[in-house]
Amino acid sequence: MYGQMLETFIQNQVGENHIRLIILGIDALDISMVDKLDLRALKQLQYGELNVPLSPVSGYPHSPSVWATFLSGNEVEIEFTRGRVIDFIVKYMPKIRLIRRFLQTEFPNRFIGMEKEELFVDFEGVKGINVPFRNHEVKNLVELVRLRNKLSRQGTIRKFVRVHNSRTEEIFNEVINTSEVHKVIFAFIQSLDTLQHALFLRNSLVLEAYRHMERCFSYIKEKLSEDMIIIVSDHGFDIEKGQHSYTGFYSCNHILNPKPTHITDFYGLVNKFLNGEEIT
Ligand SMILES: [Zn+2]
Numbered sequence: 001m002y003g004q005m006l007e008t009f010i011q012n013q014v015g016e017n018h019i020r021l022i023i024l025g026i027d028a029l030d031i032s033m034v035d036k037l038d039l040r041a042l043k044q045l046q047y048g049e050l051n052v053p054l055s056p057v058s059g060y061p062h063s064p065s066v067w068a069t070f071l072s073g074n075e076v077e078i079e080f081t082r083g084r085v086i087d088f089i090v091k092y093m094p095k096i097r098l099i100r101r102f103l104q105t106e107f108p109n110r111f112i113g114m115e116k117e118e119l120f121v122d123f124e125g126v127k128g129i130n131v132p133f134r135n136h137e138v139k140n141l142v143e144l145v146r147l148r149n150k151l152s153r154q155g156t157i158r159k160f161v162r163v164h165n166s167r168t169e170e171i172f173n174e175v176i177n178t179s180e181v182h183k184v185i186f187a188f189i190q191s192l193d194t195l196q197h198a199l200f201l202r203n204s205l206v207l208e209a210y211r212h213m214e215r216c217f218s219y220i221k222e223k224l225s226e227d228m229i230i231i232v233s234d235h236g237f238d239i240e241k242g243q244h245s246y247t248g249f250y251s252c253n254h255i256l257n258p259k260p261t262h263i264t265d266f267y268g269l270v271n272k273f274l275n276g277e278e279i280t
Contacts, residue, residue, distance in 0.1 A: 020227045021273045022175060023186045023266065024220075025070070026213070027063060028193035030236025031249040033210050041218040042231060047251035051262045052235055053077075060244045063193060066234035066263060067132045072117040073267025120270045121186050129174050129187035140167045141190060148198040160198065161205060164191040165212055172220045184270055196237040206239060221253065228273075228280075229253045232266060254280045 031049055034042050053075050055062035068076040114133050121128035128134055140163055147160045168189055175187045192209060199205045221229060230252045236245035250260050257280055260266065272279050 020180070020182065020224075021184045021270065022224060022227050022229045023184070023270075024175070024217075024229070024231050025067065025186065025188040026192055026231060026233050027067075027188070027190045028196055028235060028237045028244065029213070029231065029233035029249050030196075030238075030245060031233075031247065032236065032245075033206075033239075034249065037207065037210055037214075039210060039214040041214050041221055042251060044221075044229070044231070044251040044253045046255050046259070047249070048259065048261075050232070050248035050250050050260060050265075052246075052248045053263075054246065061235035061246065061248070063234055063244075064132060066248070067188070068114055068117065070232065070234065070263045070266060071119040071121060071131070071133070072114075073120070073264050074117065075264070076114065076117060078114065120184075120267055123184075123270070123274060125181075125183040125274055126270070127178055127182040127185045129178070129185065130171055130190075131186060131188055132190075136188065136190070141194065144191060144194045144198070148194070151198060157199070157202070157205065160195070161209065164195045164209065167191050168213065168216055172216050176220060176223050183274060193237070196239065197242070200237065200239040200242045203239060206237075230256075230266070232263070234263065256280055 029042070031047075033039075034047075052061045052066045053069055054060060055065060056077070062078070064078040065076060068078050119131075119133070120126060121131050121134060130136055143163055144160060147156050147163065150156055151160065168191065171187050171189055175185055178185050192213065195209050196206055199209075217231070231250060233249040235248055237243075238245045248263055250266075256269070257278075258265075260269070269279050
């Protein structure tokens with residue numbers, strides 16, 4: 001009996017991974033805000049800053065490029081386009097609402113610069129939920145952008161926060177309900193970035209969004225306590241300037257070894273985990 005227990009223990013430590021690796025990508029989750037509000041669930045056991053590539057155009061981290069870098073392990077510069085004709089229609093024919101909506105939500109986005117990259121979400125045994133460049137569902141983003149343009153109207157802010165909250169809860173629930181056959185799950189939440197861009201002047205709403213994220217994450221952490229959980233963000237948000245900050249964030253419910261320092265580190269980490277190698 002004891003021998004069997006010991007064997008299981010050793011297997012769990014060094015052999016095949018019996019736990020799953022869950023990675024949550026939370027766009028614009030800011031390390032100084034997590035520290036300031038002392039959000040202990042989000043900080044987990046180990047947390048810190050991540051170096052991320054800065055856009056040569058703006059000098060700030062550019063979300064699609066940082067996520068492409070994270071998913072491929074290579075520094076990738078992304079040009080985001082929907083094609084000139086579509087951009088023209090979206091820009092100059094705002095009255096044709098239905099066409100505009102269709103083009104913004106249904107027409108596949110084109111990301112120039114991703115053609116040759118191999119993403120870890122495509123590896124066998126990995127499940128991707130709402131992944132940029134793969135199955136990112138943009139309807140909620142379009143809805144948030146639409147609401148952002150009329151925030152001064154009564155009730156809009158509440159609606160805006162509601163869209164963000166329910167999308168976050170929906171994605172977390174999808175992670176919780178994902179079948180055990182997947183060894184690695186990556187899920188992406190975009191709307192915290194849009195929320196901070198829209199509401200940074202309304203400080204208390206941003207703080208409330210962070211507290212909501214803390215509550216949602218506490219729930220998922222409790223449900224998936226047997227798994228290894230990593231949080232990654234592509235940059236934070238400076239609410240004084242209304243701009244992205246220069247570094248990303250990570251945290252883990254185990255002590256990762258080596259300690260991640262750059263957003264590219266996670267590609268190798270997923271590879272190692274899938275090969276049954278130790279990452280802690
Ligand atoms: Zn971002």
